[in-house]
Amino acid sequence: MSLVDLSKHVALGIDIGGTNTKFGVVNHRGEVLEKGNIRTDAYPTVEEYINALYEAVAPLIEKHGNERNFDGIGVGAPNANYYTGTIEQAPNLPWKGTIPFAKLIKEKFGLPCTITNDANAAAIGEMLFGAARGMKDFIMITLGTGVGSGIVAGGKLIYGHDGFAGELGHTIVKPGGRKHWSTGSEGCLEAYASATGIAITAKKMRAEFPESILNQYPEESINSKTVHECALKGDPISMEVFRYTGQKLGEALANFVMFSSPEAILLFGGVIKAGDFILKPTKLHMERNLLPIFRNKVKLVFSELDEADAAILGASALVWEK
């Protein structure tokens, strides 16, 4: 019998967002030993992007690989497919079509690479090190520029038959509703509950209510953050923006609960900085739309992990999970 020193095993976790890419060297205990980042949107081709990523990451691999076993690279990215290792038709990334991402990384870095969708990676991070520790059934909803999701049932991430399960941001919450800026679908959750959706709601509402202090801001600075500032100052229109957003989100969450009956729903991402302005109406409308057997059972909580760390930790954990 041989003893393994887990602290000597490290992996690289990479979290690819539409704007930024964050990465970190993580050990088996979930400690992020070193972090860094590059822009995602500065490279028109995926080859240029991977070259830039390599430049930034190689010194870390060299440094930590000298003293420890560098076991591999885990990546969380929009539309990343766990089964095939490809990123397919990601609307928020600059590279189009089907990209053999895991293969490209493996060739460039000479290390095994596993990828999954960014929200799935965050869900794994929460399950191992965050608010979902010890839970076997939970749903992670990321409320950022878009709305992502990772679903864990019976202790396992749901990947579906093709690796694309968990696109809850694109479920329809209001048939015939607001048109999505990228997919063209009408009334999906992302069109309302993402930061982008909140900005659209806020712009509409401030136009209807000239008395709102939201009208003191230039058009381009209307976003989830400025609406939150105005709500904190007591602006009823800004509060109504979050109430309306929470209603749509709560209605969607009720449907998700009746699907997989999770112990908790974890909310994550920039939008949750609005705190109770968004949480209270979300909870109200979730409960209101649930069958009695589901009521007052599901914990609706904010993520406990630092936003960047959750995805990096989860991505790195993919290396050891495989």
Place this chain on the structure above:
Amino acid sequence: MSLVDLSKHVALGIDIGGTNTKFGVVNHRGEVLEKGNIRTDAYPTVEEYINALYEAVAPLIEKHGNERNFDGIGVGAPNANYYTGTIEQAPNLPWKGTIPFAKLIKEKFGLPCTITNDANAAAIGEMLFGAARGMKDFIMITLGTGVGSGIVAGGKLIYGHDGFAGELGHTIVKPGGRKHWSTGSEGCLEAYASATGIAITAKKMRAEFPESILNQYPEESINSKTVHECALKGDPISMEVFRYTGQKLGEALANFVMFSSPEAILLFGGVIKAGDFILKPTKLHMERNLLPIFRNKVKLVFSELDEADAAILGASALVWEK
């Protein structure tokens, strides 16, 4: 090493519906050796019901138990909880509150008993012996008096943290829409896509269109079957009843696909006798509401099993799965 003759092992599968209870003795190969049924709605208390069930079933157990090992009893019932063995607040059953059903059966019959929701039992039946053989990811939707569902992901039924996962009939497809006759919720799938919902739609539409031959039927005989008869005779209003139903169902299925990305969705129950009248609009509206990465991938098929057998087979399989 000892050889076990599987044909010598049998179980009792029981399928409890709001009106009828069907049961069968099933062997390990999925052969229903003998069947029977009693009324569900003729017994005001669950004790009287279980006594009647025992009267009907005891001769079968005695007969088959003499030659074979009688391994146990599996039950599919509305709102049955796999984890606790209870039936809780089932709106379509005559017995209210939380009933310790598995315990009562075990005490009366002296055999181990496992229960699950009726649609879950049907899904297990399809997975072992029907259209979902070999599939690891599929969703079963039962379109009967109500709308039930069983969800299989990664080869496992999704039970959720409390055993109540898979209440897809109660997900909201049209916020603020038609009020459900029993739960009071507004716009749930069951209010449109169940046989009950179809009758409501048909009654509304025939009142609006006096020229429809649906108006030749007395009010109480308007149901999925008579609407199908009229559609077959070319009545455009009856066809529109199914088209509208299929639209609502298809919109709901699109959301389910974006949740668990199944290889197939199996439709099951009395409503599917309408065939293409319901299948075609369902498929159209499902595809229309899917993200491109999900389009033209999901098989939408009717169950291959006899309606009664699927639930009996699935319920009996619970005995050996446990």
